Amino acid sequence: DPLVLENSNEWQRKEGGGGKTCAFDQGAFLEKGGINFSDVSGESLPPTALNNRPELTGASFRAMGISIVFHPNNPHVPTSHANVRFFNAKTKSEKNVWWFGGGFDLTPYYPYLDDVVFWHQQAKELCDSFEEGLYSEFKKNCDEYFYLSHRGETRGVGGIFFDDLILNDFSTSLDFCKKVMLTFTKSYFNxxxxRKELSFGENEKKFQNYRRGRYVEFNLVHDRGTHFGLQSGGRTESILMSMPPIANWIYNWVPQKGSKEDELYKNFLQPRNWLEIKE
Incomplete structure (x- = not known):
């Protein structure tokens, strides 16, 4: 994207560690995007990280992660997000505990079934290359995680999501996370x-910004990564990098029956087995 502006900087965290943030905006095709790397440490895990591991209360930690988000200008192109992360905690008895987490998900504004099926096919191929059954488990995790309970709808069409991951050993787990990011890059850019040069008008742009409001709601209300970053004293500018450039809320809005927007609501915002759907 020849018009995109890049703003990158390294940062330090007084409690320990730091990172680098690369932000992109005002492009012809990419309205806003970012890549964030963080490597932070602390004397005790924040509450969000203890939900599934209360036994690690009071443990020191080191957390490393890479997160990517793309908010396209064209409403026919979905927003997408990916991240991988590594945690290492040391208990008071000097025991080391480690695990990986991450995933990728897709948030379309317009209902292109072939894009969604392709996205999930790529996710399944990745998971099957490591262990049969991983895709079903991680897809279910993703559907449940990216669900706005106060709206009764998913943020998008999902993908895969995993936490507390240990696949056989450290090397296998790390290799899986590397391939998560490679699969994301290949699939999303396809x-x-x-879609990036499809024509669109003011109404499509308004709907995109309306749906971006759901993205904001999820990140602030539900996202564990956002909560972890803020609770651990992370850099706010980097934590909120994933926010869309513009979002709006329209009171009591409903789509026109039979419209493409209506189709999105009816068929794309609830968990489905995308690999068994016939076009």
Missing amino acids: IFMK
Whole structure:
């Protein structure tokens, strides 16, 4: 994207560690995006990290992560997000405990079934190359995680999501996370390039910004990564990098029956087995 502006900087955290943030905006095709790397440490895990591991209360930690988000200009191109992270905690008895987490998900504004099926096919191929059954488990995790309970709808069409991951050993787990990011890059840019020059008008842009409001709601209300970053004293600018550039809320809005927006609501915002759907 020749018009995109890049703003990158390294940062330090007084409690320990730091990172680098690269932000992109005002492009012809990429309205806003970012890549964030963090490597932080502390004397005790914040509450969000203890939900599934209360036995680690009071443990020192080191957390490393890479997160990517793309908010396209064209409403026909979905927003997408990916991240991988590594945690290492040391208990008071000097026991080391480690695990990986991460995943990728897709948030379309317009209902292109072939894009969604392709996205999930790529996710399944990745998971099957490591262990049969992982895709079903991680897809279910993703559907449940990216669910706005106060709206009764998913943020998008999902993908895969995993936490507390240990696949056989450290090397296998790390390799899986590397391939998560490679699969995300290949899959998303296939969709991006296919849709980025489709024509759109003011109504499509308004709907995109309305749906971006759901993205904001999820990140502030539900997202554990956002909560972890804020609770651990992370850099706020980097934590909120994933926010869309513009979002709006329209009171009591409903889509026109039979419209593409209506189709999105009816068929794309609830968990489905995308690999068994016939076009």
